[in-house]
Amino acid sequence: MKTITFFFFSPFIIVHFLMSCPLCQSTNAPSHYYSDKKREYLQCNQCELVYVSPEFLPSKEVEKQEYDLHQNSFEDEGYRKFLRKVLTPLTPFIENMKFRELRGIDFGCGPAPVLASMLEEEGVRMNIYDPFYAHNLSVLEQRYDVVTCTEAIEHFHTPHVEWALFNKLVSPGGVLAIMTKRVLDKARFANWHYKNDVTHVSFFSEETFHYLAKRDGYSVTFPASDVVLLRKR
Template sequence: MSNEVCPLCHTTHTAIFSQDQQRLYWQCQHCCLVFVARADLLSPEAERQHYLLHNNDVADVGYRQFLSKLANPLLSELGKEVKQGLDFGCGPGPLLAKMLSEAGHAMQVWDPFFANNPDVLTRQYDFISCTEAIEHFVNPSREWQLWLELLKPTGLLAIMTKYYPDAAAFTNWYYKRDPTHISFFSMQTFQWLAQQYHLQVAFPTNDVVIFRKAG
């Protein structure tokens, strides 16, 4: 079996990390991304149908509390002045965008299945948020390049996703059971991205990372 190409840094310096009855998982030895073998990916329609099963109700108090893990540190960084923001991968219930709008910021949303408005990808933003979406990216290097184009100088990129555990714990890790979760990140991966793209990086809470683009 030949090594799969890392979908984040494009190296072939990869090795098998784990395997279960459904899928094979590779780990990049360069950027530390863990990713699902390309042969085991869902079709786009099967992926969309799975998202429709998610209960992302904008009126759900528990969901709001969950999203506040990212919203609170992001709002602290943004300050009082009104900023232009994009919630990237908002899903069928764009509650985070609503929360950030309630805090006074001007929000746009984008999602390949539920808010596919290419117009919002033609302007620049003071900040981009991405909660529980980056793990769904088939080719995360593509989104990274796009985000860097969409962010204004000194702009913020705030991401929430679960960091993967070691190989032994990964075997029974609940987060990988979702068939649409295909790209798994670690703190080392985010530090590599910060270095690669000359970004400042902070880890304000568990599962949350905030990048700042250079001026």
């Protein structure tokens, strides 16, 4: 007599099995990384991105409500000091290229594009883009010497889309400057305040940036614990 074995998979397991990485698009099943009372976090086994499981992603309405609470302004010296963490390592690149006009874009500028203003002061001709506050798609059809993305990449639900766009925006020899706090390890992730913001859904590590740099033709440096510079070869 033949024995027939039936395997039952919950929809939760099936979704994870079929899911592709939101950054590198690997179709290998992700690993469980961490769970708390609010969300589950997965990790890609190829690019090592840690990300919120899709069923816990916030709606656009929730995102907008959270972003409207931010009170950054051009007059806030504390915020300008914070942004100098990314501006300072960009300065040598800007100085070395002053023989011609540099063009830049601040991607995810928020309601107050302070960094764009600071780069303008350094002689970079800036555009801005933000899906909520500066939704001008025409600026995404150009190429730039400097592309900045400060405290925005961790909000991306489908970072492979924005990363592909970054690859198009950055001119050969140009710089992509990103500010985001980086994943270190599981033990520190458990007590990491950064993950508790409901709009923070994609968490990068040095390994993730090294993977992207090697795949897409960048040299990469880490001038601060929350800053990465990628120079397109």
